[in-house]
Amino acid sequence: MLGALLYLRFTSLKNWLRMRLLRLKQPKYLVGAIVGVAYFWFFFFRRSFAVAGPSREAQQRALHNAGLALQDAGVALPPDLGSVPLAIGAVVLLAIVTLGWVFSLERASLGFTEAEIAFLFPAPVTRSGLVHFRLVDAQLRSLLGALFMTLFSNRWFFVGGSPVMHAFGWWLIFSAINLHLTGLRFTLTRLSDAGFGTWRRRGLVLLIPIAVIAITLALLPAAERWINPGAHDFPVTLSHWFLNLTGSAPLSWLLAPGKFLLGPFFAENWGAFFLSLGPAVLVIGAHYFWVVRSIVSFEDGSIVRAEKRAAVVAAMRSGKRLGRGPTKGRKPPFALTGAGRPEIAFLWKNLLGTWAWLNPRAWAWCALAIVAAATWAKSQPEWRWLLLAYGPVAIIIAGYTLLAGPQLARQDIRSDLVNADLLKTYPLPGWQIVLGQMLAPIAILTGVLWLLLLAAAVAFQPGPHSLDFLSPAMRDFALACLAPASRALLTLCLATLVPPVVALQLFVPNAAALIFPAWFQATRQRGGGGIDIMGQRLIFFFAQLLTMIFALLPAVFAGASTVAMASFFFSLPPIAGVWLGAAAVLAVLLGELWAGLWFLGSRFECIDLSAELRA
Amino acid sequence: MIEVLALAKRYGDFPAVTDLSFSARPGEVLGLVGPNGAGKTTTLRCLAGIIPATSGTVRIAGHDIATDPVAAKRALAFFPDEPRLFDYLTVRQHLNFVARIYGVADHEVLAQPLLEELEIADKADELPGALSRGMKQKLAIACGLLHSPQVMFFDEPLTGLDPLGIRRMKDSILKRARAGATIVLSSHLLHLLEEVCSHVLILKKGRKIADGSLAEVSAQFSNGEADVSLEEIFIRATGGSEN
Known part of the structure; x- marks a missing residue:
């Protein structure tokens, strides 16, 4: 059986690699592969292969020194708190296990493919043999996952040891999780067959960690039970409290298997690694014993699971939505009459494809919550420090939303490319279809960004002495800028500019879908991916970044020139200058939008997907 | 009303449709038939304005689909094989x-x-x-x-339908034609086309082999025999192969 598995896996891998190499003859894959390899080289391997680069020990030393500097700055943890990551990891594992027991609804199933089911289930193989086939196969996958994760974890400064230790540590973690989920499904099937209800099981499973935490807290001395949010060195106090809690019985007993399992990953050196290996292997062994002792009928569940997975893969390859479509209709976002601008019909349709809770009422409640939270934090001296983080965090999230949002909010031409034939029969010019399709993501991202702007506006409220560290001139300037009237003006100007900026950001992925449909389709494939596809995605990402910069440059130049002229040549008050500057930026952005719409509309009218996708 | 003059569509060096001319009047049901790869779907997609033709003219209800696509599309409906x-x-x-x-x-x-x-x-x-x-x-x-719509294009409209569905689809097509619509439909089910179509256009490798009313095309390939089926006409017209 093992021989058959190894033959299947290695032959499949060989053919997969051959296919990937053969398709490099196509420029879109070759360029993608070059960019993907370059990415891995520069971000992960360069240092490992560098001849004159710093040694691993030197890197560790540098990281240690950096850690000390951060610690002095009050950002990092002191050395006696070095075991915090291990404790956090154990808590995460406990959470994964608990959630698995609570939410798992599946009957026993193993992750066979449809082909494996067709060949193996009718074959003269015992049920135990099939389980072992699957377990060994999972080990191969866990090993690949471990190697991939090591690329990332090798850069974590709080982890000691070597890449080999990390890879082995990850493998143990993935193997244990896989074994646990397999045993869990077998056990749940047994419980279900024995008449043990889902909600009873959920209640019991949730009760165990809650009760254990409550008992642990109750057993701690009163002074160590809670932390003071207003403590001067809050992060250190929190870390001490967390270590004390997770190291105290009975919670420590519950976390012990997780800590054993994570031991090899967090080992500082080979001695510690081998010492920690024993307990970790014991945990794995106990899991294996549990799985083989609890085997139940898994064939039906496996078939259903394989069919679902095959449907998802087929949907992805054909460019459709993941999984089976919804079966329940919902109330439209607004009433759509037969007369009026046809673009609104696309907005209406695409909003229907988003979450039902994404409506004006939800936006209003969010805005209210933001203002209420900021007002409350301002009124509480011990929580006022939150406001310091509130504004910058809102700005950072806004930047991220602007950059990554267009990749996530895809209710536009990208999600309807599969219906391009239908759209092209509509009696509308291309630009109207493109504009209509883009309205939904523009509305959604604009809503999110307006909320974040509101959060930033209400948070940037300087306290009476919060700007004392600045020079008097700078302080006066900062106070003038942060005065309520100025803040309101800036927020309004920025809010006006948000929709066109969002629209410009959305142009890039939509243009990519229309100008390079073959590339776009390739990057959407799942299961057919590889380093070349990853490279293609990177190219799109950087193209978006560059386009944004080039699109914003003329607008910023126009805005800055207008403000300068208003101030220096016409001596207008600053408020008028800001308004005029915003208007100039808006005019340039709208001009760019119009040009982009015209271009994409023409492209949409000419595009012949059947020809494009032949490549 | 559909008027097609010297329509051509190329994919790179591959000619999918070459020098295709025909017309269909209101009330006519034109069956587009041909072996696999004959260019039936490409022709329908060019007629409906889904893909641009490489050359030639297509007029739908008097509107040129290339120069006045919005007006032309307002008058047509396209029904793909897969909804x-x-x-x-x-x-x-x-x-x-x-x-x-x-x-x-x-x-x-x-x-x-x-x-x-x-x-x-x-x-x-x-x-x-x-x-x-x-x-x-x-x-x-x-x-x-x-x-x-005044003009309707059906691409394999009977695919995947049960016998009752096929019957209703045929009735529906005939009803629209009687109401004055111009209908073009492609299908491999020749015996069913025979029941619905008043006219037929046979394509092979992107070129027109024959077109006209069923009686005219039948006369062209019947070699004097009576009651020759559309299937037999199709085989004779295409030489019994795709190439």
Whole structure:
């Protein structure tokens, strides 16, 4: 059986690699592969292969020194708190296990493919043999996952040891999780067959960690039970409290298997690694014993699971939505009459494809919550420090939303490319279809960004002495800028500019879908991916970044020139200058939008997907 | 009314359709037949304005599809072999959406009889995910008929339908033709086309082999025999192979 598995896996891998190499003859894959390899080289391997680069020990030393500097700055943890990551990891594992027991609804199933089911289930193989086939196969996958994760974890400064230790540590973690989920499904099937209800099981499973935490807290001395949010060195106090809690019985007993399992990953050196290996292997062994002792009928569940997975893969390859479509209709976002601008019909349709809770009422409640939270934090001296983080965090999230949002909010031409034939029969010019399709993501991202702007506006409220560290001139300037009237003006100007900026950001992925449909389709494939596809995605990402910069440059130049002229040549008050500057930026952005719409509309009218996708 | 003059479509060096000319008048049902790869779907897609022709002219209800696509498309409806529907729109919402696109102000008055005629009125609030293949086909047809098109293109309209569905589809096509619509449909089911079509256009490797009324084409390939079926005509016209 093992021989058959190894033959299947290695032959499949060989053919997969051959296919990937053969398709490099196509420029879109070759360029993608070059960019993907370059990415891995520069971000992960360069240092490992560098001849004159710093040694691993030197890197560790540098990281240690950096850690000390951060610690002095009050950002990092002191050395006696070095075991915090291990404790956090154990808590995460406990959470994964608990959630698995609570939410798992599946009957026993193993992750066979449809082909494996067709060949193996009718074959003269015992049920135990099939389980072992699957377990060994999972080990191969866990090993690949471990190697991939090591690329990332090798850069974590709080982890000691070597890449080999990390890879082995990850493998143990993935193997244990896989074994646990397999045993869990077998056990749940047994419980279900024995008449043990889902909600009873959920209640019991949730009760165990809650009760254990409550008992642990109750057993701690009163002074160590809670932390003071207003403590001067809050992060250190929190870390001490967390270590004390997770190291105290009975919670420590519950976390012990997780800590054993994570031991090899967090080992500082080979001695510690081998010492920690024993307990970790014991945990794995106990899991294996549990799985083989609890085997139940898994064939039906496996078939259903394989069919679902095959449907998802087929949907992805054909460019459709993941999984089976919804079966329940919902109330439209607004009433759509037969007369009026046809673009609104696309907005209406695409909003229907988003979450039902994404409506004006939800936006209003969010805005209210933001203002209420900021007002409350301002009124509480011990929580006022939150406001310091509130504004910058809102700005950072806004930047991220602007950059990554267009990749996530895809209710536009990208999600309807599969219906391009239908759209092209509509009696509308291309630009109207493109504009209509883009309205939904523009509305959604604009809503999110307006909320974040509101959060930033209400948070940037300087306290009476919060700007004392600045020079008097700078302080006066900062106070003038942060005065309520100025803040309101800036927020309004920025809010006006948000929709066109969002629209410009959305142009890039939509243009990519229309100008390079073959590339776009390739990057959407799942299961057919590889380093070349990853490279293609990177190219799109950087193209978006560059386009944004080039699109914003003329607008910023126009805005800055207008403000300068208003101030220096016409001596207008600053408020008028800001308004005029915003208007100039808006005019340039709208001009760019119009040009982009015209271009994409023409492209949409000419595009012949059947020809494009032949490549 | 459809007028096609010297239509050509190339994919790189590959000629999918070459020098195709024909016309179809109101009330006619033109069957587009040919072996696999003959260019039937490409022709239909060029006629409906889905893909641009490489050269030639296509006029739909008097409007050139290349120079006045909006007016031409207002007069036509295209029904693909696989119904293309939006996952998140119910049956009624599909009609609502299409009404706004085509500017059908009184769509609610028109939609209900259409849904009843197509026997999907009871599914009005269902999403496509809850519909059978036949129901989806009916919904696609309802969407296409809502703006009362003068010209209709059906690409393999009988694919995937059960015998009852095929019968209803044929009746529906004939009803629209009798009402004055010009209809072009492609199908491999020649015995069914024979029952529906008044005219036939045979394509092979992108070129027209024959076109005209069923009687005219039959006379062209019957070699004097009586009662020659469309299937026999097709085999004689195409030489019994794809190449």
